[in-house]
Amino acid sequence: xxxxxxxxxxxxxxxxxxxxxxxxxxxxxxxxxxxxxxxxxxxxxxxxxxxxxxxxxxxxxxxxxxxxxxxxxxxxxxxxxxxxxxxxxxxxxxxxxxxxxxxxxxxxxxxxxxxxxxxxxxxxxxxxxxxxxxxxxxxxxxxxxxxxxxxxxxxxxxxxxxxxxxxxxxxxxxxxxxxxxxxxxxxxxxxxxxxxxxxxxxxxxxxxxxxxxxxxxxxxxxxxxxxxxxxxxxxxxxxxxxxxxxxxxxxxxxxxxxxxxxxxxxxxxxxxxxxxxxxxxxxxxxxxxxxxxxxxxxxxxxxxxxxxxxxxxxxxxxxxxxxxxxxxxxxxxxxxxxxxxxxxxxxxxxxxxxxxxxxxxxxxxxxxxxxxxxxxxxxxxxxxxxxxxxxxxxxxxxxxxxxxxxxxxxxxxxxxxxxxxxxxxxxxxxxxxxxxxxxxxxxxxxxxxxxxxxxxxxxxxxxxxxxxxxxxxxxxxxxxxxxxxxxxxxxxxxxxxxxxxxxxxxxxxxxxxxxxxxxxxxxxxxxxxxxx
Amino acid sequence: xxxxxxxxxxxxxxxxxxxxxxxxxxxxxxxxxxxxxxxxxxxxxxxxxxxxxxxxxxxxxxxxxxxxxxxxxxxxxxxxxxxxxxxxxxxxxxxxxxxxxxxxxxxxxxxxxxxxxxxxxxxxxxxxxxxxxxxxxxxxxxxxxxxxxxxxxxxxxxxxxxxxxxxxxxxxxxxxxxxxxxxxxxxxxxxxxxxxxxxxxxxxxxxxxxxxxxxxxxxxxxxxxxxxxxxxxxxxxxxxxxxxxxxxxxxxxxxxxxxxxxxxxxxxxxxxxxxxxxxxxxxxxxxxxxxxxxxxxxxxxxxxxxxxxxxxxxxxxxxxxxxxxxxxxxxxxxxxxxxxxxxxxxxxxxxxxxxxxxxxxxx
Amino acid sequence: xxxxxxxxxxxxxxxxxxxxxxxxxxxxxxxxxxxxxxxxxxxxxxxxxxxxxxxxxxxxxxxxxxxxxxx
Numbered sequence: 001x002x003x004x005x006x007x008x009x010x011x012x013x014x015x016x017x018x019x020x021x022x023x024x025x026x027x028x029x030x031x032x033x034x035x036x037x038x039x040x041x042x043x044x045x046x047x048x049x050x051x052x053x054x055x056x057x058x059x060x061x062x063x064x065x066x067x068x069x070x071x072x073x074x075x076x077x078x079x080x081x082x083x084x085x086x087x088x089x090x091x092x093x094x095x096x097x098x099x100x101x102x103x104x105x106x107x108x109x110x111x112x113x114x115x116x117x118x119x120x121x122x123x124x125x126x127x128x129x130x131x132x133x134x135x136x137x138x139x140x141x142x143x144x145x146x147x148x149x150x151x152x153x154x155x156x157x158x159x160x161x162x163x164x165x166x167x168x169x170x171x172x173x174x175x176x177x178x179x180x181x182x183x184x185x186x187x188x189x190x191x192x193x194x195x196x197x198x199x200x201x202x203x204x205x206x207x208x209x210x211x212x213x214x215x216x217x218x219x220x221x222x223x224x225x226x227x228x229x230x231x232x233x234x235x236x237x238x239x240x241x242x243x244x245x246x247x248x249x250x251x252x253x254x255x256x257x258x259x260x261x262x263x264x265x266x267x268x269x270x271x272x273x274x275x276x277x278x279x280x281x282x283x284x285x286x287x288x289x290x291x292x293x294x295x296x297x298x299x300x301x302x303x304x305x306x307x308x309x310x311x312x313x314x315x316x317x318x319x320x321x322x323x324x325x326x327x328x329x330x331x332x333x334x335x336x337x338x339x340x341x342x343x344x345x346x347x348x349x350x351x352x353x354x355x356x357x358x359x360x361x362x363x364x365x366x367x368x369x370x371x372x373x374x375x376x377x378x379x380x381x382x383x384x385x386x387x388x389x390x391x392x393x394x395x396x397x398x399x400x401x402x403x404x405x406x407x408x409x410x411x412x413x414x415x416x417x418x419x420x421x422x423x424x425x426x427x428x429x430x431x432x433x434x435x436x437x438x439x440x441x442x443x444x445x446x447x448x449x450x451x452x453x454x455x456x457x458x459x460x461x462x463x464x465x466x467x468x469x470x471x472x473x474x475x476x477x478x479x480x481x482x483x484x485x486x487x488x489x490x491x492x493x494x495x496x497x498x499x500x501x502x503x504x505x506x507x508x509x510x511x512x513x514x515x516x517x518x519x520x521x522x523x524x525x526x527x528x529x530x531x532x
Numbered sequence: 533x534x535x536x537x538x539x540x541x542x543x544x545x546x547x548x549x550x551x552x553x554x555x556x557x558x559x560x561x562x563x564x565x566x567x568x569x570x571x572x573x574x575x576x577x578x579x580x581x582x583x584x585x586x587x588x589x590x591x592x593x594x595x596x597x598x599x600x601x602x603x604x605x606x607x608x609x610x611x612x613x614x615x616x617x618x619x620x621x622x623x624x625x626x627x628x629x630x631x632x633x634x635x636x637x638x639x640x641x642x643x644x645x646x647x648x649x650x651x652x653x654x655x656x657x658x659x660x661x662x663x664x665x666x667x668x669x670x671x672x673x674x675x676x677x678x679x680x681x682x683x684x685x686x687x688x689x690x691x692x693x694x695x696x697x698x699x700x701x702x703x704x705x706x707x708x709x710x711x712x713x714x715x716x717x718x719x720x721x722x723x724x725x726x727x728x729x730x731x732x733x734x735x736x737x738x739x740x741x742x743x744x745x746x747x748x749x750x751x752x753x754x755x756x757x758x759x760x761x762x763x764x765x766x767x768x769x770x771x772x773x774x775x776x777x778x779x780x781x782x783x784x785x786x787x788x789x790x791x792x793x794x795x796x797x798x799x800x801x802x803x804x805x806x807x808x809x810x811x812x813x814x815x816x817x818x819x820x821x822x823x824x825x826x827x828x829x830x831x832x833x834x835x836x837x838x839x840x841x842x843x844x845x846x847x848x849x850x851x852x853x854x855x856x857x858x859x860x861x862x863x864x865x866x867x868x869x870x871x872x873x874x875x876x877x878x879x880x881x882x883x884x885x886x887x888x889x890x891x892x893x894x895x
Numbered sequence: 896x897x898x899x900x901x902x903x904x905x906x907x908x909x910x911x912x913x914x915x916x917x918x919x920x921x922x923x924x925x926x927x928x929x930x931x932x933x934x935x936x937x938x939x940x941x942x943x944x945x946x947x948x949x950x951x952x953x954x955x956x957x958x959x960x961x962x963x964x965x966x
Contacts, residue, residue: 339794451804452657459661462671476671828923836907837930844937850951859951866958
């Protein structure tokens with residue numbers, strides 16, 4: 001049905017107007033003419049700098065560099081380009097055998113990466129990315145000098161995924177910093193980054209990262225294919241990519257995971273997943289994504305496994321509280337009072353005595369009020385946000401109960417639900433939706449309504465796939481071996497295989513008998529080479 | 533038509549839930565009182581014979597559903613009659629499932645809610661699931677079956693303090709003829725009904741495993757049903773035969789220190805989830821079979837109208853619950869025979885006469 | 896009440912038909928329409944309160960009739 005609508009939209013869409021930026025051989029030999037070309041293309045903005053100077057090798061040649069102020073590292077431009085070309089060049093009597101351009105490249109420029117190019121469009125692009133280009137009079141080629149460098153946020157602790165014992169570094173907006181952070185944690189030559197520019201106007205760098213030998217080649221191919229067919233003019237955030245490549249765009253459940261932490265990304269790459277990095281976004285996405293990943297916190301692996309297992313079960317419990325508690329409350333208090341133990345029923349009845357609305361209205365209204373409060377608390381500056389929360393939670397909650405508008409049990413239920421919703425942050429969006437619908441179902445049909453709602457959700461979850469992997473795996477379809485990171489958090493030495501459906505090209509992670517041993521005899525050195 | 537494939541363990545689980553379906557609550561051996569477990573055991577044996585017969589037929593046509601087999605053996609016209617009869621049985625079975633669904637909900641929880649609301653909402657859920665195909669049904673089934681088994685084991689544990697083995701005595705306190713009749717009843721309901729899965733097992737990805745998974749499913753489901761009968765019999769004793777839903781009454785007896793009481797929502801939950809799976813399978817099988825019979829390219833558009841007809845029939849099946857019980861106990865054991873045994877049997881004979889399999893039929 | 900029934904059927908038809916027409920599945924379309932029509936008529940009759948016969952006595956009669964042939 002939705003597919004049909006989409007097709008309608010697509011049919012109605014106008015034919016794409018192809019942009020005409022593909023005339024290459026515009027270059028002349030005359031420097032001034034070339035500079036005019038650039039000026040025309042780049043416009044008169046004050047941040048575009050064209051610096052003309054004279055080069056004194058053999059004889060005087062006119063030269064110019066073009067760069068964008070603020071995007072380049074000024075130290076590099078002054079010390080490694082302008083100084084050698086203008087000052088050092090004069091000092092010696094050079095014997096020049098090749099063309100001057102080659103000579104400069106080989107002997108004078110002390111920039112890290114130099115490239116020769118005669119494609120006008122490509123040159124303009126490099127300028128826009130922060131590189132500097134060098135033009136010489138009499139040449140139809142130019143040098144692209146890598147001088148990228150701009151103000152960026154330094155690495156700081158992630159805001160949303162806080163760990164207590166884990167590393168404190170989180171991604172920044174710069175894709176280069178992010179790739180560096182990943183590579184620093186994963187120093188294997190198999191780690192591959194594939195870069196791509198997406199967005200016809202924004203030209204955003206998008207990288208996919210994977211570990212050769214561990215990843216399923218078909219998966220990489222699929223990710224490439226999906227990125228290939230993106231044809232939009234702007235990519236401002238990772239979510240722009242995600243919504244264009246995810247499997248079921250109408251599902252409230254996230255089928256692409258995100259993280260702010262390089263350690264999490266590296267762990268996922270090591271399981272055989274592919275990471276997608278988008279420039280300008282301090283989160284990295286990984287595919288394929290399983291439902292169960294929402295419950296695996298990075299701190300699980302930093303604590304003792306028994307404790308981590310227990311905490312994980314509390315997390316599952318919190319998720320069920322989050323989506324079902326309000327619905328159960330409504331169902332019990334409206335339809336199935338006989339199932340509540342009598343003493344509890346009496347105290348509940350006493351607390352809700354005289355409230356004017358049915359339970360479902362109370363719960364839904366309080367739910368909406370809470371969501372508004374939370375939204376206000378997030379968007380406001382932190383000190384005010386806290387005030388809002390206090391005013392909201394305490395004053396409104398207390399006052400409504402005191403005024404007899406809402407029963408006290410409702411407020412308790414909403415508070416519990418709210419707290420639980422923060423335990424599994426990645427399922428929060430789906431959680432709100434489910435909670436409200438299930439509550440309304442419960443208000444209409446009681447426990448039967450909840451059951452039907454759950455059945456629909458389960459059907460939906462079982463039909464979901466993320467890049468070819470069933471979303472509910474390893475629970476459904478069941479893979480007993482993979483339950484080691486689902487039902488329990490097995491000790492590190494017992495996690496000897498990768499997830500079966502994701503890391504199947506190379507499932508074995510480590511030797512079977514890696515559990516710690518006490519040294520009865522002197523320990524031999526274990527040969528740890530050749531393992532990824 | 534159906535692109536999904538299921539694994540042999542998924543088929544086993546499907547068989548189990550299908551057998552649990554309505555029988556977890558509507559005890560199959562209800563008529564035999566405290567001997568119902570014995571009747572169920574005998575019925576399981578007879579059910580095995582039915583299953584063997586169906587497998588003997590299926591063995592000759594690997595990868596074909598019963599409707600396609602009918603067509604191959606009998607030709608397009610008579611084959612359609614056979615298929616139509618079989619599909620009618622599935623359809624009727626599905627509507628009975630819906631009917632008992634509503635009866636339970638009406639008697640246990642929703643005294644005042646009109647029954648069509650319960651039917652329609654349940655149907656919408658079923659339609660949604662059926663349209664996703666067999667793969668999703670069997671995945672759902674994994675989750676639901678495990679929760680059911682867990683709740684079943686949990687309830688067994690909770691009933692330990694009201695468990696009275698003396699209630700099961702005397703064994704064989706009824707005429708043998710009656711016992712055999714009830715046993716035959718349990719053979720046709722639920723064990724013989726697995727013939728409905730003849731629409732499903734062509735989608736097994738390990739084609740040779742169907743026999744094993746069918747038997748495994750039969751045995752596990754049989755054992756659990758017998759356990760349930762023993763439990764109900766031991767808790768309720770002779771009076772178990774008087775209740776409409778003896779299992780439900782047994783759960784009502786649970787009382788652990790006054791804290792865990794009124795757990796009758798557990799059997800209702802088990803019944804609803806398993807009944808949902810059974811109804812989904814039946815609706816799916818009916819739609820798929822109809823589509824195959826009429827040589828359609830997809831079964832999906834048929835799910836909705838057939839589902840609607842199914843619930844209309846569910847409302848028009850029986851005037852009341854006692855009629856339904858009488859039907860299950862006295863009529864169904866005879867009514868089911870042609871569909872479960874006779875038609876497959878003569879199809880098998882015809883296939884033998886005509887010398888099938890003639891060639892490797894490839895799907 | 897009838898309005899709701901028709902609305903429900905209309906919704907399902909609206910959800911099912913376009914895909915069938917687009918794929919040119921006319922055979923399927925015919926079967927779908929026939930079945931839906933039967934369903935629609937029966938449900939309207941039921942909502943109007945028309946007494947439709949129950950199925951169970953019919954089956955019972957058929958079975959006893961067949962039984963009499965043998966005894």
